[in-house]
Amino acid sequence: MGSAQYDQLFTETFEALASGSYAPLDLLTKWWQTAESSDIIVDHRAAALATFDAESGYPDSRIVYVRPPRESGFEFYTDRSSVKGVQLQKHPQAAITMLWHNAWIQVRVRGDVTLTSRDSDLAYWQARPVENRLAGYSSQQSQAVASEAERDANFAAAKALYQEGDVPLPERWGGFVLLPREIEFWRGTDHRMHRRVRLQWQGSEQPNLNTADGWSHTLLNP
Numbered sequence: 001m002g003s004a005q006y007d008q009l010f011t012e013t014f015e016a017l018a019s020g021s022y023a024p025l026d027l028l029t030k031w032w033q034t035a036e037s038s039d040i041i042v043d044h045r046a047a048a049l050a051t052f053d054a055e056s057g058y059p060d061s062r063i064v065y066v067r068p069p070r071e072s073g074f075e076f077y078t079d080r081s082s083v084k085g086v087q088l089q090k091h092p093q094a095a096i097t098m099l100w101h102n103a104w105i106q107v108r109v110r111g112d113v114t115l116t117s118r119d120s121d122l123a124y125w126q127a128r129p130v131e132n133r134l135a136g137y138s139s140q141q142s143q144a145v146a147s148e149a150e151r152d153a154n155f156a157a158a159k160a161l162y163q164e165g166d167v168p169l170p171e172r173w174g175g176f177v178l179l180p181r182e183i184e185f186w187r188g189t190d191h192r193m194h195r196r197v198r199l200q201w202q203g204s205e206q207p208n209l210n211t212a213d214g215w216s217h218t219l220l221n222p
């Protein structure tokens with residue numbers, strides 16, 4: 001996809017918003033699929049996840065792999081006892097920012113976070129390579145470890161225990177899903193005259209990504 005086509009993506013998005021007949025999920029999916037099929041965008045699933053650390057009062061952020069947008073939002077999988085996992089369970093509001101660097105595209109979402117179902121956790125766990133499952137099983141993410149040798153020994157012990165590759169899903173491991181109530185599509189252009197449009201959920205009930213009803217949109221200065 002050439003640069004003009006990414007501009008076209010923004011133009012079509014804005015036209016869809018102006019027409020009033022769109023579903024935010026369709027727009028998110030179109031942007032996601034554009035990134036997925038692009039030959040210049042690298043690692044489009046890697047996104048910055050920002051959380052709030054209620055104890056210190058400081059925001060926190062790190063990269064996670066997010067799953068394609070769905071009606072329920074953006075899922076990501078992790079150790080729920082990690083720093084992010086604890087922060088999210090205490091303060092279940094978060095933001096995800098996708099940077100599709102070479103295409104000069106940014107997609108931002110903010111919203112409420114809930115736990116994924118245990119069935120989804122298990123399905124995702126089982127789809128991961130055995131080494132990843134062993135790593136997830138043998139190390140409690142974000143906790144201190146005395147040495148890399150100790151970390152490796154824990155991995156080796158798990159490997160010896162589950163030689164058949166039947167590594168069980170740890171209780172602490174699973175997913176979260178962020179349901180956007182605010183979405184921003186951003187496309188960079190020359191001379192800093194970037195193109196930005198923000199969608200905001202206005203309803204009092206849970207945001208519905210499947211219909212334009214209840215969403216407003218605003219063109220923003222760069």
Ligand SMILES: Cc1cc2nc3c(=O)[nH]c(=O)nc-3n(C[C@H](O)[C@H](O)[C@H](O)COP(=O)(O)O)c2cc1C
Pocket residue numbers: 046060061062063064065066076077078079082083084085141142
């Ligand atoms: C490209 C990339 C993808 C990552 N994907 C994940 C992920 O899907 N889940 C995860 O828990 N950590 C992932 N990480 C590691 C996190 O950035 C982070 O180090 C880890 O989750 C611990 O964060 P926390 O201490 O804030 O909980 C990824 C890192 C990178 C650079």
